[in-house]
Amino acid sequence: MALVRTAMLLAAMTALFGLAGLALGGEAGMVIALVIAAGMNLYAWWGSDKAVLRAHNARLVTKASAPDLVGMVEDLAGRAGMPMPAVYLVDDDQPNAFATGRNPENAAVAATTGLLRALSREEVAGVMAHELAHIRNRDTLIMTVTATLAGAITMLANFAFFFRGGRDNGMGILGVLATMILAPLAAGLVQMAISRTREYEADRIGAEIAGQPLWLASALAKISGLAARIDMNSAERNPGSAHMFIVNPLHAHRHDNLFATHPATENRIAALKAMAAGSEGAGPARPARSGPWT
Template structure:
């Protein structure tokens, strides 16, 4: 297990501990049990249904080899090279250049690209992007990322409950071990901590997918050039995206470099390009 993989395991455990611990702060042992049951339900739902929801959300349409021969051929070649099952291939009618992979495991995977991406990149660059997405498939990163986003969202929901509990006097409940002070701390700290952990998980997986994708396509320069073009393209034509799913895309689809982007689930594109170019010269 490499460093990024170990970081992922650590942060996923930390996220679950944070979630269950928040339940404990709100309602003692009972709260911890309820939070644990909710977490298990989240995991079950995420495992079976997240891929269908995301594809529908972005209006992705499945394509056959006859409908998109170049795209299909690249995915098929990468799947064979990476010893992976052939994923389903989707196209999203959107001018913003981007791509993502989804699916609970390699046997039930799908890759999707926007029309803007196909029009912007050369064949080698497109292969680099698809190799990155196939690396996500191989590493089951989509399931991991969706799990992290879902649990982080649940933590924020519990923090909202904490606010209402405070308003209605929940801090005096004997099941709450820390009382009002605990609720206030949970309201402030828990959502921020959840966001930071989710960001750390996603960034580690993105770096790893860049590395594995570059090795799979055999051309780190192509992926680096693709990221450079996609970054510029997203700035010109930002994509309307659900904030809960931006971690799945190869590039943050939202425009700008405001304060919110300090908490982006994606590493800085400059650092990603630098690492890929270092691979090429190694």
């Protein structure tokens, strides 16, 4: 199913590239845009995870540099029966986290330094288990591809604004205006293409991996409250990656409306509390190794 959704999304984005090329340079522009889109599709498939990590200035950490976090992820991955992903830190005050990678064998989880400062070990374990669930469900493939292509579409819109159409292009000023309008609409399509049900499913599976649904419920409440007051500059510069985070980093879409990238946090917490009420006595995973966060 992930492969089918990804193929449909790539086809839609490729068509949008072609229309933008037609608006900017006529039939020749459309051909050039389609060639560029084909190249970007390949790049998005194989390299979008690295692009997203670079966009947020994520740095790779190891057991030597961050023993508590890496040890926690290793323990949770073992509990989930999946390969150990690479672990990254993002130096940002906003508490948040995301996962990326085209499959469980080539995946990474990233947490902000603000997350480690604001949350308890148990809460961090709940968040990391949620991100591992995304990897195990292969959500990360379509998440990373869409983040890369959304940024490319924004770039095309900027070109449209700069060139403002011309006498020789295929659709003139009307085509350029259409391109400028389609760019934000494309961002909405990206958000809708990634079903918000994946968040509920990742919450459920993450809670099973961690062993305690209330760890993640508590984490979501803290992250949502703090993220609403603390800006994440890298996310503001790269809004196409907002759907990858456990909580929307852009301070928008608080409700379960059509264009929201995430379900309402209150609804997610309620689902986790209901899950906890129905699974009392589940054995928790070990949330972290002893000692301070490093």
